Amino acid sequence: MRPSLSAIAVALSLLGPTIVSASDTTGLSKVELRPGWRMDDGTHMAALHIVLEPGWKTYWRAPGDVGIPPQFDWSGSENIHAVSTNWPTPQVFFEQGMRSVGYKSEVVIPLHMTANTASADMQLTGDMQIGICKDICIPAHLSFTATLPPTPTRPDPMIAAALTDRPxxxxxxxxxxxxxxxxxxxxxxxxxxxxxxxxxxxxxxxxxxxxxxxxxxxxxxxxxxxxxxxxxxxxxxxxxxxxxxxxxxxxxxxxxxxxxxxxxxxxxx
Missing domain, CATH: 2.60.40 (Immunoglobulin-like)
Incomplete structure (x- = not known):
């Protein structure tokens, strides 16, 4: 498969759970950033939720020879010292006799963040490059921003389920x-x-x-x-x-x- 030269931009700007329609974007049905909750140790758990159109898939951190590796850029964030990505258990696919690794239908990718100052808001600003594939592979550009307050909140069941779905x-x-x-x-x-x-x-x-x-x-x-x-x-x-x-x-x-x-x-x- 040869990747398309065009990129897709989906912007997410939110203070709470916000669903962004991607019905006009090939391969993407819905993208949302789930703001999650502040944990007892001062770190924060959020997640990126990607829903794909039927027949489409996206890739794991090590996508294989025909996949497009996902890349994150958190450089625009404030009061965030580090972001670790928790990848759920992937599937193995074969395309034209070559192996790739990723997800069908949808994936919830938990994001665990450490603050410089745990008692203050975290301003998460991220850019993500992913590949979405069906008959062709398209590089997609996802941009999102969210204010994550320090007030403790209840865990998000969707994120909690993704955290348990691990190797x-x-x-x-x-x-x-x-x-x-x-x-x-x-x-x-x-x-x-x-x-x-x-x-x-x-x-x-x-x-x-x-x-x-x-x-x-x-x-x-x-x-x-x-x-x-x-x-x-x-x-x-x-x-x-x-x-x-x-x-x-x-x-x-x-x-x-x-x-x-x-x-x-x-x-x-």
Missing amino acids: YTASEAGVRNTTCRIEPSTDGGLVLHAEIEMPTANSTEYVVVEAGNPHVWVAEPDSRRDDGMLHATTRLVHVEGGSFALDRSDLRFTIISDARAVDIQGCTP
């Missing part, structure tokens, strides 16, 4: 050991061989590998099961063709199956 941690999934062997590739870059000792999901398991470096491209891994061991091999290349260092502690493995997803941080030699 299992390695400990929760019974992962016993994750080892990595790294060697130079004959055609440039590095080859990564990973062995993950974990119980089987009793269904097809797809392995997604993230390098922890946005400038490093990771190929779709070849994976197989051998009793209690999941084997995965992939190639990593710097997007500009240069050399790079690979820190095993920065590697991230997500195992996605029909039954569950598992998030594994780092590996040992």
Whole structure:
């Protein structure tokens, strides 16, 4: 699929939950920023809710070879020290024989914010670049702003449900050991061989590998099961063709199956 050169802009400006109609925007049915609630520790939980038209999908943080990676810019915000994105469990799709990872129909993406001054308003101003795809892929530009007061409020059930729809941690999934062997590739870059000792999901398991470096491209891994061991091999290349260092502690493995997803941080030699 070749991305369209046009971008879509959807502006959200709100003080409370506001639904913005996107019926005139190809692929997008509704977009809203849910302002969420201020938590006991002074941080704030909000969420971006994206509803897609039938047959359309959007992408996870690691979208695969044919997907458009989502990007956030929070630089216009005030009294916000950091924003962490909590991605719900994604699905695996195949398009023209190539794998992608993302969401159909809709997705609620929780946003956890830390304030510089917890007792004051947070002014969230964000720009998000996402890809939405059906027969073609279209880069969409979402802009939104919201004032988030420090007054404690009740949790939003929709956001709370999205927070529970997350991959299992390695400990929760019974992962016993994750080892990595790294060697130079004959055609440039590095080859990564990973062995993950974990119980089987009793269904097809797809392995997604993230390098922890946005400038490093990771190929779709070849994976197989051998009793209690999941084997995965992939190639990593710097997007500009240069050399790079690979820190095993920065590697991230997500195992996605029909039954569950598992998030594994780092590996040992």
